[in-house]
Amino acid sequence: MKLLCLILVSFSLSSLANGFLPPRTMLHKLSSTGSKNYLTTEELWFNQTLDHFSPYDHRRFKQRYYEFLDHFRPSDGPIFLEICGESACNGIANDYISVLAKKFGAAVVSLEHRYYGKSSPFKSLTTENLRYLSSKQALFDLAVFRQHYQESLNLKLNKANVENSWFVFGVSYSGALSAWFRLKFPHLTCGSLASSAVVQAVYNFTEFDQQIGESAGTECKTALQETTALVEQRLQSNGKALKKLFGAAELDIDGDFLYFLADAAVIAFQYGNPDKLCGPLVEAKNAGEDLVNTYADYVKEYYLGSFGVDIQTYNQKHLKNTDQSSDRLWWFQVCTEVAYFQVAPSNDSIRSSKVDTRYHLDLCKNVFGEGIYPEVDMTNIYYGGTKIAGSKIIFTNGSQDPWRHASKQTSSPDMPSYLITCKNCGHGTDMRGCPQSPLNLEGDASKCSSPDAVHKIRQQIIENIDLWLSECHEEGRSYM
Numbered sequence: 135m136k137l138l139c140l141i142l143v144s145f146s147l148s149s150l151a152n153g154f155l156p157p158r159t160m161l162h163k164l165s166s167t168g169s170k171n172y173l174t175t176e177e178l179w180f181n182q183t184l185d186h187f188s189p190y191d192h193r194r195f196k197q198r199y200y201e202f203l204d205h206f207r208p209s210d211g212p213i214f215l216e217i218c219g220e221s222a223c224n225g226i227a228n229d230y231i232s233v234l235a236k237k238f239g240a241a242v243v244s245l246e247h248r249y250y251g252k253s254s255p256f257k258s259l260t261t262e263n264l265r266y267l268s269s270k271q272a273l274f275d276l277a278v279f280r281q282h283y284q285e286s287l288n289l290k291l292n293k294a295n296v297e298n299s300w301f302v303f304g305v306s307y308s309g310a311l312s313a314w315f316r317l318k319f320p321h322l323t324c325g326s327l328a329s330s331a332v333v334q335a336v337y338n339f340t341e342f343d344q345q346i347g348e349s350a351g352t353e354c355k356t357a358l359q360e361t362t363a364l365v366e367q368r369l370q371s372n373g374k375a376l377k378k379l380f381g382a383a384e385l386d387i388d389g390d391f392l393y394f395l396a397d398a399a400v401i402a403f404q405y406g407n408p409d410k411l412c413g414p415l416v417e418a419k420n421a422g423e424d425l426v427n428t429y430a431d432y433v434k435e436y437y438l439g440s441f442g443v444d445i446q447t448y449n450q451k452h453l454k455n456t457d458q459s460s461d462r463l464w465w466f467q468v469c470t471e472v473a474y475f476q477v478a479p480s481n482d483s484i485r486s487s488k489v490d491t492r493y494h495l496d497l498c499k500n501v502f503g504e505g506i507y508p509e510v511d512m513t514n515i516y517y518g519g520t521k522i523a524g525s526k527i528i529f530t531n532g533s534q535d536p537w538r539h540a541s542k543q544t545s546s547p548d549m550p551s552y553l554i555t556c557k558n559c560g561h562g563t564d565m566r567g568c569p570q571s572p573l574n575l576e577g578d579a580s581k582c583s584s585p586d587a588v589h590k591i592r593q594q595i596i597e598n599i600d601l602w603l604s605e606c607h608e609e610g611r612s613y614m
Contacts, residue, residue: 170576172225173202173232173242180282182248184255185266186274195255197275198246200226201283207239208291212299212603215280215323216244217315219308220464222251230565230577230592231303237596238603240301241287245279247272247308249463260456261502264466270516272311276302277319299606301599302326305562306537313542314517317524324606325526327595330562332540334520335472335513338491340479341539343396347484349403349534354412357419358399358484361429365395366486368426379430381438382445389493394448395429396476396485398437403534406558406569406582410436453501462501469498473508474540524549526602528595532559550598552591556584564591 182197200223205211216231223246235242246253249267256263280300288296300323304312309331316326347355368376369388377383377391385391402411411432418428437443446452447461456462468474475494478487498506518524520542529551531538538553545551558568559582568582579588 175225197253200244202226202242205236206241211239214240214242215302217304217308217311218246299324299603305329313527325602327528329530329565334540335510337473337510342476342536345536353416357415361425364426381434390448392486398433404561406560469506471513473510530564532563535561554591556587
């Protein structure tokens with residue numbers, strides 16, 4: 135639930151670079167150390183302004199970024215800015231953007247989000263020190279960096295006053311940043327791709343759980359609901375033994391444990407592996423076997439095992455650690471800006487009803503102190519939510535992804551919205567392919583249950599990018 139649950143995989147869930155969180159953390163932490171998973175991992179550095187909104191504070195911090203120029207056409211090639219999201223950015227992911235860069239002769243640059251990875255202004259992540267962590271500050275980081283990189287590229291190529299055509303990309307939270315960047319800085323980009331972009335801040339995100347039920351189908355949904363009921367019963371009778379069964383003995387707060395179990399189910403649909411969960415669970419139900427034990431096996435083998443989730447991500451004691459817990463970062467954004475409180479609907483829910491609004495508000499207060507509260511209405515007023523009044527923004531979503539209900543799913547001529555429909559089309563399918571765990575950064579669509587559905591949307595993306603870059607080029611500028 136954190137913005138997605140919004141956050142996690144390090145294959146081990148170390149970090150995907152551009153957006154995916156497991157539900158609790160939101161979007162992702164794909165780890166991958168193999169060179170084939172990245173176009174480049176060579177670190178570059180840029181001195182960034184700490185507070186873009188103060189005329190008196192001139193402090194700066196070092197922000198990490200990457201560039202990939204193998205496909206760049208120096209004469210007239212565009213620059214693709216791939217936004218990193220809510221996790222460490224360990225390089226430029228070798229996903230579908232590599233195909234697009236080759237097709238358009240583009241340079242690819244990627245800036246690590248402030249505070250995440252190695253781009254933190256402070257060593258201690260106290261609530262006071264997190265005051266500069268926001269999407270608004272991050273957007274200005276991108277704008278300032280874009281100007282800096284254009285100047286440095288001109289210097290490298292021995293050119294003066296040249297403006298390349300820029301196009302911005304992002305997935306999940308970084309997808310929202312991509313849309314918001316085009317909205318707030320239309321003069322700095324020709325357009326943007328907002329993949330699975332969570333542009334609507336949501337206080338009580340009941341649609342999230344409802345989508346899980348729809349994606350699961352009748353049999354699996356019923357089995358999940360029965361499992362939840364059994365878990366709640368055993369939590370009352372022998373909670374310690376139950377938590378130990380799931381490898382979560384350290385989660386003293388029952389709400390943290392129940393949130394963890396809900397996220398474990400979400401991840402199967404969010405990242406395109408529904409059969410990993412539904413197959414064994416439905417089989418166990420039909421055979422009259424213990425559903426709790428079956429679900430525990432799935433959680434330990436898949437969610438904690440191959441998917442690589444760290445149980446401490448759900449531990450509020452861990453989240454309160456201001457010196458060690460980078461997991462505080464996304465939660466801070468959740469608790470101040472976007473909420474995405476993944477709560478149980480009043481009827482027909484899958485997750486426990488104990489994962490309610492009060493649980494999330496208590497977490498925010500416990501982890502960050504009094505007065506921390508998500509200003510959801512202000513966020514949506516500032517950006518427009520799903521009524522965003524932008525232009526030249528492509529929105530894409532996967533049919534099984536619960537996060538799509540915080541995205542823009544209606545099309546307009548200047549902001550097309552595409553839904554990729556298939557059994558395992560989840561979060562960021564257009565950029566990542568199917569499935570996304572085990573980690574597959576190359577964006578392979580061949581394993582999607584309907585590859586043609588993905589190819590069709592990718593072709594439409596190419597046509598939009600081509601049109602908007604051409605319009606920029608005809609105007610002789612980097613925007614329109």
